[in-house]
Amino acid sequence: MKTLAIHWAGLWAGAPGTYGAYENGILGPTTWEYRRPYYAVRSGSAIFANCNSQDVIDLDLTLMLSSGISPMYLPYVSEPNWLLPGFGTEDPVFAAGMNGSIKGYFNSTLASKPQFCVLMEGYRAWWTPNTNVTGDWLQFMRAWVDKFFSNPNYYKWNGRPVWGMLNCANFAQYTSGNDYAVAKAKIDALRDYSVAQGYGNPYFICLDNNTSSGQYLGCDAYSQYAATYNNASNSQYPYSTLVAPTQAKWTNDKNTNSALTGLPLKVVPHITTGWDFRPRIGSGSNAGGENNPASWIATPTTAEFMAHYGAASAFINAYPTACESGLSICYAWNEFSEGGWLCPTAGDNYGDRIRAIAAFHGLAGPPAARINMSLQALMLSA
Template sequence: MKTTVSLLLFVLLGGTAFAQGSSVKPTVGAIRWDAWTGGQITEEVKKSLGPKKYHLRLPWFAEVIDDDTVQIDGSPQEVMDRELEYAANAGLDYWAFLTYPENGPMSFAMKQYLQSSKRHLLHFCVILHYTLSNDVEKWPRELERSVALLQEPGYQTVLDGRPLVYVFISGTFPYDRFNQFLDAAKSKGLNPYCVFMGGEPSTAYKEVSGRGFDAVSAYAQDSNQAKFSDLTKAVEKDRWQNAARSKTPYVPLVTTGWEKRPRQDHPVSWEVGQAYLKQKVFPSRATPPEISSHLRRAIAFVRENPEVCPARTIIIYAWNEYDEGGWLAPTRSADGTPDTGRLDAIQKVLK
């Protein structure tokens, strides 16, 4: 009977199964940037991770051809199915998928997730991204698709069943399209909890409050510090504590790193002229205990600041941004087997 009641509460609360002030952990999600399933972007990241010195950063399903050449193909369905098992076993609650045009290769992994027989293991949500800046003729279909995703089984919700929606846009924000998205969602009886991924929390919230956003967060944290520990200190001070001091509604960012030397050696076409291309120092590679300690502190922050973190959720950068320096997913170890060290470490926190 106790198990039945607990399951019922879990369903009614949209998978968040906790009350404000509860000792139960917040939900924890990880960003998916899926450049590994084919297309031009995959060809470019294969070059950035091709040199031998970066081979320990390869996805667990990659193959090493020689000291300068690798093969990366995450398109088989079994890759997604196994990643679902990895994420669920580690205690993650959801993935946050960046949205790209429906029929493009960057949307393939989300399709894999939606058709997976194992999708019940992990919830998902979207980070509205290129969807909002798509071609005019494609926008009506993209709008329809975005709202339909919010109604999918297993979509991550917060508070009283509100679909969790992150928004990450570079450049001028397309408020007209965002408003159309909100109107279309509300026409379906949905009340999305929208989180703007900006920079410094109080400033970002001043820019977007009253324009359909409920809270702010961040996609990532760049850094020119030499130690990963200094990067986490900066995130916790400049982001978390800023939100707490200013009483800004916030979803804490947890970082797993920022080290873009692979893209310095082999620049990618979509980041021409970026400042990091001339950067001399990046944070050291994070150790699994450093990541798990950072996550533990984020969970404590949410529990200690319920008025600042009403959605009681955390977002991790990232699941699989291997060539940018932020990942949780297994990498390819020297003997070709998956290195699950980071997931093993956060499992001790989340489970």
């Protein structure tokens, strides 16, 4: 099993009013100390972190490589002048750092680093508030293809560049007025362009909880971005409450026939690390209803998480036709405020989870770790 870990900008040193400042602020209270990543410095009831520092990016890549994990980056078209200069204006909030991690990957001079792939959000692929984007979707996505697929480290399965796709219904809405035939034609045109450039036919993985929209767009396989569960009260639920429906979806997708082709869906098992956005409640963020009371999932122990991780590997081995790519997608590397992470934190002895993943795959993994607060770096020792 090859694991792709969803990776976004996480925490960065944003100016007041930017998302970077917001994330640093809400994770400051010591209640959330167990979520503090190795690169975040604490000062009283505040933390300071900059995941877009090249030193941190290189450490992240080194840790992932040692554990057999590859990042699935989430680039933002709200910074179009990076991908397609001259078309659109950069969003002042998102441009402050949301593409920092993938930029850092390209800027890294490490001799060895993990392969990577990208995840496209359907609504952000074309529309983002405060962004004046000109040109059409295909024009921007050709720029993605040329920039990303041309990199020799881009992850491919069977010669096909892997591309995650989230919010397929929003994609159809914003690019094609909910006309799925038109929306699929755009995806097919992008496939044709990639093949013509010699990159191969992209392997589109739908990450929606409901597979219907992805089926009509002709996605090649199905997974999830984040797990869901029946939350009946404002209280804590055990990790098993999240794992059970996640693993049930693997089987349900395997047993579903595509509305477009009539053939059984291909599956990329989703692996969840948790779901608990309590730090965001009352923070002013409207994303995902974070201003509302909510239930949450207890942070899993390393043993609990690895039982779920092992189940994904066993499912792939048991159903090699359905799981043709041998891939799994893990939520997430660094969703610290939303509630899911693999990145070493104060709460997992700075790396117990990824050391366990490395051991599962027979890799040496990172050695014992400790944080050097003055240098804001993860120090590794045998």
